[in-house]
Amino acid sequence: MNRYTVAVLVRNQYGVLNRVTSMFRRRQFNISALTVSQTEVPELSSITVLFDGEELNKEQLINQLYKLPDVTSIKELKSENSISRELLLIKVANSAETREEIRAAADAFDAKTVDYTRDAIILQMTGESQRIDSFINLLRDFGILEICRTGIVSLERGDVTISKETNI
Amino acid sequence: MKLTGSDILVKTLIEQGCDVVFGYPGGQILNVYDSLYKYSDEIRHVLSAHEQGAAHAADGYARATGRPGVVMATSGPGATNLVTGIATAMLDSVPMVAITGNVSSAVIGSDSFQEIDITGVTLPITKHNYFVGSVEDLADTVREAFTIATSGRPGPVLIDIPKDVQTAKCEYKKGGKYKQYEKFAAKDIRIREAAEFINLSKRPYIYVGGGVISSDASEEALALADLIDAPIGCSLMGISAVPTDHPRFLGMQGMHGRYASSIAFSEADCIIALGGRFNDRVTGNREKFVKNKSIIHIDIDGSELSKNVPDSVGLRGDLKLTLDKLLKLLKAKKLPAWRSRIKELKKEEEALTFDKKTLNPHSAIDVLNGFLSENTPVATDVGQHQMWAAQDLKFKTKRRFISSGGLGTMGFGMGAAIGASVGTGERAVLITGDGSFGMNLNELATAVTYKIPLVVLIMNNGVLGMVRQWQTLFFDRHYSNTTLGRKTDFTALARAFGADGEKVSTLPGLRKALKTAFSHEGPYVIDCAIGMDEMVFPMVPPGGSLDNLIVRRGE
Incomplete structure (x- = not known):
């Protein structure tokens, strides 16, 4: 099984996210993360899909997306020529014994303290998904109280853009 | 000129080349029906007995003519009754535009009387669908719907129009007929x-x-x-x-x-x-x-x-x-x-030929073949009769076999045959089984009202034959709920609907009945008795391969 990142431009219309996710559900695509955001053009929204499967499944996913009238562009983003980031908020238990170690871990991963109380610390971190996974693993022993992550957003390197490249 | 949404809808349908709408009126689409009344010189409406029948009729119209079929229904139950018809069209890539009324925008989402989220319901069974939020968008939405329904791989498109959009007014400018996306060859x-x-x-x-x-x-x-x-x-x-x-x-x-x-x-x-x-x-x-x-x-x-x-x-x-x-x-x-x-x-x-002297499914279709002109559309329902028809019917012209392949919708044929006849102006044939016919036989009323020349051939074996065949072969003859044991007299039923018909149990009897049927004005129902243990062969058992056919009983 491989992990693929697919960027999709869609018409910014009522129900469009539902159309995309409904297709994923009924065709049983294994989506591990999905983000939706506005773009530089008000009529378009950007959806980034993180998808686990085989090459053939990915082809099928792209072909099925292609059939939705609200989809205007689709592009697979490969890790070697694109930048992917995710934001993590993580709440860990705060105690006199663990405080120092949590701080050291946060420093090592460039995480920022965004909330601090006697019993809990909220750390914020951005990075690639794998780095976020490692950070979470590192904090596990200190008692994770809650996690929230955004799912990835992704852009290609250089001056290529999805709307310029693959209008369908 | 400023027109109401419902006038704009009907005028846009006419502009798109739609000459007939199949449908059923109701509370939230009353305004549109008023516009249909107003423009009845330019567009015809065929009233079905049930919205499902109307949807299948629009489908049959589209399959037989190649032009998009249009169906209309009110909100709530009217809309949900279209669902099987829309799904049937989706699975067989049939161009269809379905139009539903809905409650006013102001009360959408409040579970009003006869309110249903039909764009949500039909999301996975339409090529695309629309909820029209303002009257200014209506005409272009209808035009785009025709383009999407007919372009590339065809399919059904639904347009849901709330009541306030039907009554609101805006400027209407006549547009051109829909254009398909440009066709292209493979690389x-x-x-x-x-x-x-x-x-x-x-x-x-x-x-x-x-x-x-x-x-x-x-x-x-x-x-x-x-x-x-x-x-x-x-x-x-x-x-x-x-x-x-x-x-x-x-x-x-x-x-x-x-x-x-x-x-x-x-x-x-x-x-x-x-x-x-x-x-x-x-x-x-x-x-x-x-x-x-x-x-x-x-x-x-x-x-x-x-x-x-x-x-x-x-x-x-x-x-x-x-x-x-x-x-x-x-x-x-x-x-x-x-x-x-x-x-x-x-x-x-x-060598696998059938007995041509006695009445059996193959000889029945063989005889029927003799009555078909090259333009006769033949619709089927779903089950054994459908497979016999698919195996033995003879066609010269395309678009003359009208059958639910992908979804396998029992009850499809009655509406579809009506739609095919309306679309082509030809006498249509419906080959059905007693099970399938039982599902939407109410559309006989429609066929009678509109004097649709329609030959209904019921292969009546008193059982749900295809399921029975599987029970025989794979379920130790446990005939669970497939022996109908009904007392329905189909000829009396045909008469009750204002049609006519007869019962046949011999090959010459069938030939004679078909002769009557093919010169009859309006629908004619032939109740043709066949054995309950007739099976469809060849057959590939589930999971089996094509070179390993069962060609006859007991193999």
């Missing part, structure tokens, strides 16, 4: 790759799907067959794409396909699939099916390529345009060994 490199495979093949086989009918590529398919000396078979949806009596045509292949076509399909070394989706009913066991053969797959829908079976070459493009290019790259072939094998298979098939 040249793919066409070259396909040509290499085909040029090398020793046993090519052309598998015709419904796409050949929708892209009007029958001639190209036949030219391909002649050029490379290949036999032609088809899926259920491909029936009538090429003339049944064409010497290269072997008939439908697959689970209940004909003997020669199914065996040839599995023995071929190169399958050239034209607008078909390798449905499990077509291929049998897929792993066994794909062994030792290359698959060249042309389809306008790229998601079909390598979806069900891995293609050697997948070509996304319009069939007609792609075949035109492909034909230029192919070498003419003479394949005497393959041809003599096909001949042998056809001979073996002839």
